[in-house]
Amino acid sequence: MPSDVTTYELFIDGEFRESSGEERIDVEFPYDGEVWASVPDGTAADIDDAVTAARTAFEEPEWLGLEASDRRELLNEIADTIDAHASELAELETRQNGKLLREMEPQMNVLGDWFRYYGRLTDEIGDGRTVNVENKDGQMFNYVRHEPYGVVGAITPWNSPLLLASWKLAPALAAGNTFVHKPSEETPVSALRFAELLTAETSLPDGVYNVVPGAGATGAALTDHGGLDKLAFTGSTAVGREVAKKAGENLIKVSLELGGKSPNVLFPDADLDDAVNGVMKGVFAATGQTCMAGSRVLVHEDIHEEFVDLLTDRAGDIKLGDPRDPETEMGPVAFRDQWETVKHYVDAGVEEGARLAFGGEMPDELPGECFIQPTVLVDVDNGMTVAQEEIFGPVVSVITFGSEEEAIELANDVDFGLAAAIWTQDMQRANRFVESVRAGTIWVNEYRVVAPNSPFGGYKDSGIGRENGPEGLKEYYQVKSVWYDHAGEVGDPFSLDVE
Numbered sequence: 001m002p003s004d005v006t007t008y009e010l011f012i013d014g015e016f017r018e019s020s021g022e023e024r025i026d027v028e029f030p031y032d033g034e035v036w037a038s039v040p041d042g043t044a045a046d047i048d049d050a051v052t053a054a055r056t057a058f059e060e061p062e063w064l065g066l067e068a069s070d071r072r073e074l075l076n077e078i079a080d081t082i083d084a085h086a087s088e089l090a091e092l093e094t095r096q097n098g099k100l101l102r103e104m105e106p107q108m109n110v111l112g113d114w115f116r117y118y119g120r121l122t123d124e125i126g127d128g129r130t131v132n133v134e135n136k137d138g139q140m141f142n143y144v145r146h147e148p149y150g151v152v153g154a155i156t157p158w159n160s161p162l163l164l165a166s167w168k169l170a171p172a173l174a175a176g177n178t179f180v181h182k183p184s185e186e187t188p189v190s191a192l193r194f195a196e197l198l199t200a201e202t203s204l205p206d207g208v209y210n211v212v213p214g215a216g217a218t219g220a221a222l223t224d225h226g227g228l229d230k231l232a233f234t235g236s237t238a239v240g241r242e243v244a245k246k247a248g249e250n251l252i253k254v255s256l257e258l259g260g261k262s263p264n265v266l267f268p269d270a271d272l273d274d275a276v277n278g279v280m281k282g283v284f285a286a287t288g289q290t291c292m293a294g295s296r297v298l299v300h301e302d303i304h305e306e307f308v309d310l311l312t313d314r315a316g317d318i319k320l321g322d323p324r325d326p327e328t329e330m331g332p333v334a335f336r337d338q339w340e341t342v343k344h345y346v347d348a349g350v351e352e353g354a355r356l357a358f359g360g361e362m363p364d365e366l367p368g369e370c371f372i373q374p375t376v377l378v379d380v381d382n383g384m385t386v387a388q389e390e391i392f393g394p395v396v397s398v399i400t401f402g403s404e405e406e407a408i409e410l411a412n413d414v415d416f417g418l419a420a421a422i423w424t425q426d427m428q429r430a431n432r433f434v435e436s437v438r439a440g441t442i443w444v445n446e447y448r449v450v451a452p453n454s455p456f457g458g459y460k461d462s463g464i465g466r467e468n469g470p471e472g473l474k475e476y477y478q479v480k481s482v483w484y485d486h487a488g489e490v491g492d493p494f495s496l497d498v499e
Contacts, residue, residue: 020043
């Protein structure tokens, strides 16, 4: 192993420790293929150690006995630690997946907001509520408690590693759970460094946050483990189905944020320059590697030709290059296998009858094997593979429609329902679109905007449950109903007392 490669280990129970296995995973910089880090390929025994540490930590008074105000203070400490190390964490994210540093720095600068937001919601766990019941002539008292599930197992993807982990970790900690995290094998380093920082610079007890990197077998060991109380997963719909199946077998809570094939719909009255910017933001930003990518652009026939000309001109001006360079506008795909996937879809689109209006090839002048040009496919029919399956790359499929009714029908004619957008100056039309399109997030004259206090999640094959907002917190606690009798006697032992 080259001397400039940084070696990491598992992070369990507040410390780095060696894996029980000998296999390791190289972490590459997608820009040029340089191996810069090495992590263990975690084993089932490693997962068991992490779950045991999380269970022990959950049952300790040091964690379980914390008041809501204590958890709030802890989450604020985590936020302050993120703020202090935002630049370092941003650089790690970029080196792992090739996303622009100019995007990752702002993302890390606001990441602490998720922990501060859920810190403010910790009182929702502590307060519960009383219920006005009339059983036994009003001689019963009832109240509801909110309690953590226990040990959460989380599997996160490679496209926004720390952001998507925080969407789970922040509400999980606010609710009082402990956490075992299996990050993507492509992007494990930021999670390991994050765990180290939380242990060194906050009052988070040992064992509350554990990180076991590894490939698919490591994730399977986590979902198979009988010691979990909840599973949280972000990734492909195919893998999400397997995670849900395991949760069902173990009868534990599960939340899934899965794939998308989101429609970005342009009407003739839209500000076309603004809409083109929104389309580029929706599919070329982050090299298209986002679940909410607006990869199906539905364009009214009256503006189709003008839109395609504008989009292809703008696509040709996008500067590809080193994601650390502030002048770069689009970086590489995160790893070679994903590049092959993207290229396969582009070729399949052309074979099925779409026309390649721009892009679709690897630039000659850039290093590595992970760059692909921003790609525009036109003459796309909504039944084509490129219009129905998630590509997860900088590929847009342009589909023409003639009426509002047809646009809504096309928007819904897909298995996914994660996000959608409409570009129009007619707010009545926008409201009809919002009410008719089956998607968890809909933007009007904007795209790819999220916030800690606004829920995010999907309809149909795009997932189960919600992240962010108070809805995201509810995914991490369960409800207990408590009854007290003031009547002094038990009624008929063979009947249910119902009011």
